[in-house]
């Protein structure tokens with residue numbers, strides 16, 4: 001039945017924000033027409049219309065969004081050697097010694113976290129394990145890449161004893177590694193999207209570093225219809241976007257449907273925590289001159305945001321350290337731009353209420369807080385800003401928008417909700433429990449509008465919906481992480497389930 005258009009969902013219970021709008025706390029029938037919710041009535045009162053989807057008491061929620069995804073990188077991650085469990089440089093090198101070669105004769109691993117390794121990555125260690133096979137290890141945060149001598153030569157870099165590239169040169173390597181045959185890439189993206197739909201996802205923000213409009217025009221024309229997409233535009237493409245008249249919210253030109261739309265200008269203003277390049281007010285431990293890097297100075301950032309705003313483009317500004325967040329907020333205040341700060345991982349206390357005051361969305365990745373708890377407590381221990389201040393942002397009026405930054409963490413809004421509500425993933429106590437958000441906020445932040453302007457299950461709302469086996473606002477951490485989604489609909493059309 002996937003692909004068919006549903007007329008009536010029978011016997012559903014409604015979770016989260018929609019409940020207060022309903023005539024009953026019991027089961028309801030939901031009538032869909034022309035891609036929107038036409039009516040909601042107590043179960044079995046009105047005759048079903050059109051194709052019927054039996055909910056059998058499952059919980060109906062607004063369809064979920066992931067507000068920060070690198071689509072092709074995430075799709076390709078499935079083919080790469082996972083390195084998240086590597087506990088040292090030597091261990092990571094050993095894993096790559098046994099990894100499978102890709103079709104083009106290279107090996108790619110992804111997801112290592114070297115900040116807490118006792119040993120230092122060196123070319124000798126990696127070359128001894130991997131020999132002449134060009135081998136690439138991508139950091140979990142994607143802001144650094146460790147290459148062996150064969151890979152460095154292939155990419156035109158002089159071997160330097162360590163083999164680690166950071167920031168710009170690392171992004172360039174990632175870009176080349178995602179430059180795969182189009183039909184192979186599109187097939188992987190299609191599979192990724194079906195997996196996302198099976199988790200209740202109806203849409204995502206694609207921040208691949210490319211001219212994304214033509215990629216989505218092509219995918220939609222070849223039948224992609226599993227998700228809505230809002231694609232970002234990087235500064236190197238801003239002049240082209242303005243010249244061609246792209247505006248935020250416009251559908252991709254020439255596409256077979258309106259599922260893919262122009263998103264925001266994406267600007268990366270600083271580095272990351274794991275690579276120790278996030279721009280911070282205090283130096284990194286043992287490295288007294290390292291305050292991170294500002295990839296874009298405040299003047300340059302304001303110029304970019306002014307140009308985007310004048311052309312009708314919203315902004316998505318990557319800022320991880322407290323200095324980068326201050327600069328980004330200043331630029332929003334100065335330019336009147338509309339948009340988000342991506343990550344907001346370390347925020348000065350005085351800056352936290354500015355998100356709400358300025359109407360700047362906080363596009364955050366709750367799983368990173370859990371992934372980075374030990375790293376934050378060590379290499380950011382001397383910082384005065386608040387790390388991962390989700391609750392403080394929410395309490396001061398910021399619109400929270402949850403995402404995964406896949407491949408940095410898996411594209412799974414249930415994991416994001418669990419991390420935001422419980423701030424743990426194992427049997428350890430919650431990390432900085434005062435920053436937990438409540439379940440209704442977490443669910444709202446996982447919908448298109450975010451915690452302040454959440455999608456609701458109500459008449460007139462888009463029929464972007466998911467049915468899940470439990471009430472997500474009353475589920476435990478483990479229940480959230482293992483949530484079964486029985487059906488997902490985009491504009492009333494089934495993208496998952498039967």
Ligand SMILES: [Zn+2]
Nearest residue numbers: 068070207405
């Ligand atoms: Zn990202």
